[in-house]
Amino acid sequence: xxxxxxCTPTLAAKPPERPFxxxxxxxxxxxxxxxxxxxxxxxxxxxxxxxxDYACDGPAPGSLSFRWTYGSNVAAKNRDPRVQVxxxxxxxxxxxxxxxxxxxxxFTYLLFGNAGALxxxxxxxxxxxHYPLRETVxxxxxxxxxxxxxxxxxxxxxxxxxEDIAQNQGLVQFAGRPATTVVPKPLxxxxxxxxxxxxxxxxxxxxxxxxxxxxxxxxPGSHKDGVSFYDPYCDLLFTGDLLFPGKINIGNDRDFLASxxxxxxxxxxxxxxxxxGGHVEMMFVPGRYxxxxxxxxxxxxxxxxxxxxxxxxxxxxxxxxxxxxxxIRPDFVLFNGVSPDQKTKVWPEGVPKxxxxxxx
Amino acid sequence: xDRRTFLAHNAAIAAxxxxxxxxxxxxxxxxxxxxxxxxxxxxxxxAPGAFPKRWICGSxxxxxxxxxxxxxxxxxxxxxxxxxxxxYSYEAPFAPLYFGNDRxxxxxxxxxxxxxDCDYRTAVDQCIDEWCRRNRRDPASLELLVAFTHLHADHYxxxxxxxxxxxTRCMGLTHEEMVGFWGMTNYPEQRxxxxxxxxxxxxxxxxxxxxxxxxxxxxxxxxxxxxxMFYRGRCYISFWQPWFDSMKRLIDFCNTHPVTHxxxxxxxxxKDGQDYAYGMTWQPDEAPVEMTVQQLREAYxxxxxxxxxxxxxxxxxxxxxxxRGTTTIDRNPYRYD
Numbered sequence: 001x002x003x004x005x006x007c008t009p010t011l012a013a014k015p016p017e018r019p020f021x022x023x024x025x026x027x028x029x030x031x032x033x034x035x036x037x038x039x040x041x042x043x044x045x046x047x048x049x050x051x052x053d054y055a056c057d058g059p060a061p062g063s064l065s066f067r068w069t070y071g072s073n074v075a076a077k078n079r080d081p082r083v084q085v086x087x088x089x090x091x092x093x094x095x096x097x098x099x100x101x102x103x104x105x106x107f108t109y110l111l112f113g114n115a116g117a118l119x120x121x122x123x124x125x126x127x128x129x130h131y132p133l134r135e136t137v138x139x140x141x142x143x144x145x146x147x148x149x150x151x152x153x154x155x156x157x158x159x160x161x162x163e164d165i166a167q168n169q170g171l172v173q174f175a176g177r178p179a180t181t182v183v184p185k186p187l188x189x190x191x192x193x194x195x196x197x198x199x200x201x202x203x204x205x206x207x208x209x210x211x212x213x214x215x216x217x218x219x220p221g222s223h224k225d226g227v228s229f230y231d232p233y234c235d236l237l238f239t240g241d242l243l244f245p246g247k248i249n250i251g252n253d254r255d256f257l258a259s260x261x262x263x264x265x266x267x268x269x270x271x272x273x274x275x276x277g278g279h280v281e282m283m284f285v286p287g288r289y290x291x292x293x294x295x296x297x298x299x300x301x302x303x304x305x306x307x308x309x310x311x312x313x314x315x316x317x318x319x320x321x322x323x324x325x326x327x328i329r330p331d332f333v334l335f336n337g338v339s340p341d342q343k344t345k346v347w348p349e350g351v352p353k354x355x356x357x358x359x360x
Numbered sequence: 361x362d363r364r365t366f367l368a369h370n371a372a373i374a375a376x377x378x379x380x381x382x383x384x385x386x387x388x389x390x391x392x393x394x395x396x397x398x399x400x401x402x403x404x405x406x407a408p409g410a411f412p413k414r415w416i417c418g419s420x421x422x423x424x425x426x427x428x429x430x431x432x433x434x435x436x437x438x439x440x441x442x443x444x445x446x447x448y449s450y451e452a453p454f455a456p457l458y459f460g461n462d463r464x465x466x467x468x469x470x471x472x473x474x475x476x477d478c479d480y481r482t483a484v485d486q487c488i489d490e491w492c493r494r495n496r497r498d499p500a501s502l503e504l505l506v507a508f509t510h511l512h513a514d515h516y517x518x519x520x521x522x523x524x525x526x527x528t529r530c531m532g533l534t535h536e537e538m539v540g541f542w543g544m545t546n547y548p549e550q551r552x553x554x555x556x557x558x559x560x561x562x563x564x565x566x567x568x569x570x571x572x573x574x575x576x577x578x579x580x581x582x583x584x585x586x587x588x589m590f591y592r593g594r595c596y597i598s599f600w601q602p603w604f605d606s607m608k609r610l611i612d613f614c615n616t617h618p619v620t621h622x623x624x625x626x627x628x629x630x631k632d633g634q635d636y637a638y639g640m641t642w643q644p645d646e647a648p649v650e651m652t653v654q655q656l657r658e659a660y661x662x663x664x665x666x667x668x669x670x671x672x673x674x675x676x677x678x679x680x681x682x683x684r685g686t687t688t689i690d691r692n693p694y695r696y697d
Binding site (some may be wrong): 073074075076077078079080082098100101102103125127129130163164222223224226249250251252267291292293294295333337338340341343 | 422447449472477642684690691695
C-alpha cells in the first residue's frame, strides 16, 4: 500500500544509515595503508636497537577507543588510577590526570621516535604522591626501550603553554632527570629554543625525535605563549588550550583568531586526522558542558576533534572578537572577556537542546 | 493523615520497644529515677563557647583527602557544629546541632544523599551518643528534630538518612511542610519558640535567597544562624525586597536581643577578602564562619544604598543582587593585550 506522504513525519536529524560489517569489510582489502607500521613482530634476539620506519602513507593507525576516567560522585572515595595511560599506537601514548586529583584533568601526550621522546604538557599537580607523572612516564619509557632493544632514550618536555598552571605543574617532577631537555618557560627564551626568535608567530619550529619530526606552531590566543604541536606520523595536531572540546577562555581575541587562521592554513597543507586538546569539558550532548571544579563528569564528550572544527572556530572567533561575551557551539564554548563562570541564555540556532541524564 | 502527623505517629510507635508496654513503663520510671537533674540552660547567658581556629577546608587533591566526611566541632558541651568535607561536597555547609533536655535540633543535612557516599547520619548519632554519655542520659530518650534552613538540596540532601531513625521527626521538603513543621501561620513575620527542654530556639522567616528560609536564634549560646540568606561568601539574593525586609527583621532582632555570633551556612571568602569561586574544593586560607552583629549592621547599611542588580562587597560578604545562581567574581587570569 502506498503511504500517504502527508502522514510521514519528517525526521530532520535522522542519522545516515551506517553499513555494518559483522565479519569485516572485504572491500577494504587485507593490507590497509599503515599496516606495515605495526611492528609487533620484533625479532626475538636483537643484536641492535630496532629502527622503526616512521614514513607512512596516511596517518599511522591508532585508537583512542577507551573511556576516559571521569571522577566520581564523592571525590574523596575515587580509586581510579591517578594517571590513566591509553596507548594510541606503539609510539604514541595519551595520559590523563584523574579528575579527582585535579578538576582540570589535563591530557598529556608522550611520543617516541628513533632518537628521542617528547612529552607534551605535564599536568596540573606538583606533588608526585598525588600525581605520579614522572614515575608513569619513566615506566612507559623503560618498557618502550625494552621493546626496541635500547637502554635509554633522551626525553624532551615541552608545554603547549608555559604559563598555564593546568599544564605546567608537573614540570618540577622532571628536575634532575637524566638525558632530559625541558623547553624553557619564559616566552622569549622559549622562542629562542624553537628557533622562532625572529619569526614568531608566523614561522614554525621543529623537534626532531629521529625520523619523526614534530612541528611547533606558535598559537598564542588562549595564552600569550601558546604553541601547538603537529605529529606527521599519526597526523595529530596537539592544540592545548587553543582549541579543545570545552570552555575556551580567550586571552586575546586578535591573537586567538590569527592563530586559528594560521592553524587552518597549516592543516590545509598537511594531512590532519584529529585535533587533540588539553582538556575535555563538554558533555556528549551538543553545547552542554561541565562547570568549573566539577569532579564527576560521567557524560564527557570524546577528546578528539575533527579538523573542520578549526573553520567553525574561526567563524565564531570572529563573532566574539571585540565583544565581552560567551558563545556556545556544539563542540566548544568561547569565553571572551567575561568570567569563566559566565552563563548565557543564547542557544545556537539549529542545535538540539538535550539534557544529559542527571547522575544519581 | 497528613505527612506531618504520619511522621510523628511513626516516631511515637518506634519509641515504644516491642518488649511490652508494662515493662516499658517500668523501665521508663526506672530511667526517670536515675535520670540526672535537667541541665540549666537559663543562667549565666550567653553560654561560653568557641569556634575552631581553622576548619577542615578540603585538600589540593580530592581523592587523597583523609579527613572525616563530617567534621564535628563542640562549640560548648551542649552545642556541636558540623561541617561537611569539601572532598565529599564542594558546598561544605555548616550545620549546628543543639541539645536540650528533651530533644535535639539538627539544622541542615549536607549535600550528599546516600549514606554510602557520606555518612551524615552516623556522625549525628555519634554526637548524640557522646552527649548522652557525658550527661548520663539514654539516647533513646531524646527526640531528634531534623530540620533545615531553607529549601536547597545542599541543606537537606541527607534528610532521608534519618527516615528510619527512631524517635525522630524530619521536616518535609515543601514550603507548606516547612512552615507547618514550626507551626507558623504568619510567615515570615511570625516568630515562634521551639522548646528543646529548657533551651529555647527562636525561629522566624527569612526569605530572599529563596522563598522558604528561616533564621534560627539559640537563646543559650545566643548564636543567630542565618542560613544562606546572610553568610560569609556570595549571598545570592534572588528576591531583593523580601531579602531586604528579612535583613531589617534580623537588625530589629539584634536591637532587642543579645547576639554573640552571626553564623551562616557556608564560607566562600579567604581571610584577606579574596573570593573562592563557586565549586572550589580547597580553601586553604578560609575566613571564619562566624560574623559579628556589627558586620551584619554594616551589610545592612550597605544594602540600603543598593538600587540596582549587581555584585556588592560590604567588607564582609558579597551581596549578589539578582545575579544568576552561581555568580563568581573572578576573571580569566590569562588575559593579555
